[in-house]
Amino acid sequence: MRIVADLKRCEGLGMCESMANDYFEVDEDEELVTVLLDSPPDADRAHVYAAVQACPVLALSLEG
Template identity: 60%
Template sequence: MRILVDRDKCEGLGMCEAMAHEYFELDDDDVMVLLEENPPESERDKVHAAVQACPVLALSLQD
């Protein structure tokens, strides 16, 4: 599994960080930083929920 980020869509709202701070972080300029691009399969449900929570649909998962 791989997390994909559409940087043109991301507005730095932080929903992903709130739900899965191990994988997503907003820097001091509210730019989302992907901490781990390939999370373990055991974290799929958590990461999927964080991706789905993005209000601007900037995140997706690729198998």
């Protein structure tokens, strides 16, 4: 599984970062998400999936 961020959709709301700050960071100046680790281990997949699903503008997705 790989995390993909659509920066054209991202509004920097930070839901992903608040739910999984080991994987997402929102730059307050640019108001865009940075994926810190794009391939989470199996143990964290459910946690990351929940953070991706929480994005209100659908800027995050999972591949694979």
